[in-house]
Amino acid sequence: MPTADLPPSPQAAPAARERGDACPGTLRLHAADDGALARVRLPGGVLSADRARALGRAARRLGDGDLHLTSRGNVQLRGLGDGCGAELARALDAAGLLPSREHERVRNIVASPLSGLDGAGARDVRPWLTALDEALCASGPARELSGRFLFALDDGRGDVAGLGADVTVRADPDGGAWLVPGSVRVPAADAPRTALLTAIAFLDAARSHGTRAWRVSELPLPAGELDRLVRDRLTAEGITYEDGPGPAGGTHGGGPPPGIVGGALSVHVPLGRFSARQWEELTLLGATELRLTPWRGVVVPTGAMTAARTAGALARLAEAGLVTDPASPWLRVGACIGRPGCAKAHADVRADAARSLDAAGRPGLPLYWSGCERRCGHPGGDHVDVVAGADGGYRLSVTAAGGRARAVRAPDPSRIPAALAAITS
Incomplete structure (x- = not known):
């Protein structure tokens, strides 16, 4: 099956926003083909067991019963009935x-999910997470941020630093924190405050340039200008900083591997969709909290659990259909909601992804299935895009770092394995 070279991707340009941000939330629901959708922000993906049970009850009582993980570690409830918004908000x-x-x-914050659990990070970022969320909720200017603006708190291992957040704070082994934008090192105690001040500097820059930019990448500023504005604001607020090369960029890895990792157990959720039973199994483990990851996984701190109890918990989650095997092809597959949930989708991409699962282990890159060219939720980094077309077929394209993009068409889902073999050979 021949492949065709694609022209290089154009450089990102500032977006022209003709309307306000319509990103859904808990109080602003989105009308989808399968009912209303609510997106519940969970900073750092952290959810106490009591709150997890409350979410499960809301999904069963008001929605389709399932809970959907997003690429930011948040949760979506789908299939919500008409007029249930007030009841959901109260619950x-x-x-x-x-x-x-x-x-x-x-309240869009991702944080290293294994922080403080496996000894691999430079510091436990949980105190940063709590402080940043509280500062956000207390800030008047922060209300103007879009629902797409993202903070990342990296414990030094580089996992969430590679997710393309608008503001990234990364722990330094020497005890400080690197800030981007700003490209400076600040005292660790000031890290949450500097993250918020950087977001406010972004808002000021957008306002002064008369743009409705929702993300830092959309600001029409010369290179280095936002860094300067951030430094000026830190100086005005009395926060000391120092220049430096900073750490290397983050990774685009797949998050914590399934299994027992340090003081936690880790599972992957196929296509990020929890059934009611799977969610209930998680809440019955006896853990005090869950940590939902940006890679559609869950980390459960085991605390005082014995080794035998931890192994038993992992076995129960596997029996419920969650992924506990680090060699599973599900770790390499993601998808948007597709049909029937989205009116713009051309196919039931999740069903097609499941039918083609065996082929997912062949390429050296993850696969992301999209129901249309919008590619909602597609990951950063190198991956294979599998995009449904109006003709019932799929277009597959892949770009590796330093290489040219290639593309091939599969006229129907049964040809996906052959198309993957052709494009990745």
């Missing part, structure tokens, strides 16, 4: 999942 508010109605869509 989540009572569970402590709605600390500020004015900030509920801007």
Whole structure:
């Protein structure tokens, strides 16, 4: 099956926003083909066992019963009935999942999910996470951030530093923290505050240039200009900083591997969709919290669990259909919601992805299935895009670092394995 070279991707340009940000939340639902959709922000993906049970009850009572993980470690409830918005908000508010109605869509924070559990990071970023979320919810200017703006708190291992966040704080082995934008090292104690100040510098820059930019990458600024603005703001707020080369960029890895890792157990959720039973199994493990990851996984701190109890818990989760094998091809496959949930989708990409699962282990790159050219939720880094077309077929394309893009068409889903073999050979 021949492949065709694609022209190089054009350099990203500032986006022209004709409308306000319509990103869904808990109080602003999105109308989908399978019912209303709510996106519940969970900073750092951290969820206490009580709050996890409350989410499960809301999904069963008001939605389709399933819980969907996003690429930011948040949760979506789908299939919500008409007029249930007020009841959902009351339930989540009572569970402590709605600390500020004015900030509920801007609490987008990813954090290293194994931080403090396996000894691999430079520091435990959980205190940063708590402090940043509280500062966000207390900030008047932060209410103006879009629902797409993203913070990343990396414990030094480089996992969430590679997710393309708008503001990244990365722990330094010497005890400080590297800030991007700004490209400076600040005292660790000031890390949460500098993250918020950087976001406010972004808002000021967008306002002064008359743009509705939602992400840092959309700002029409010369190279280095936002760094300068951030440094000026830090100076004005009395925060000391020092220049330096900073750490190397983050990775685009797949997150914690399934299994027992340090003081935690880790599982992967196929296509990020929990059934009601799978979610309930997680809440019955006896753990105090869950940590949902940006890679559609869950890390469960085992705390005082014995080795035998931890192994038994992992076995129960595997029996429920969650991935506990680090060699599973599911770790290399992602997909948007597709049909029937999305009106723009041309195919039931999740069903096609499951039917083609054996082929997913062949290429050296992850696969991401999209129901249309919008490719909602597609990952960063090198991967194979499998995009459904209106003719019932798929277009597959892959770009490796330093190489040219290639593409091939599969006229129907049964030809996906052959197309993968052709494009990755």
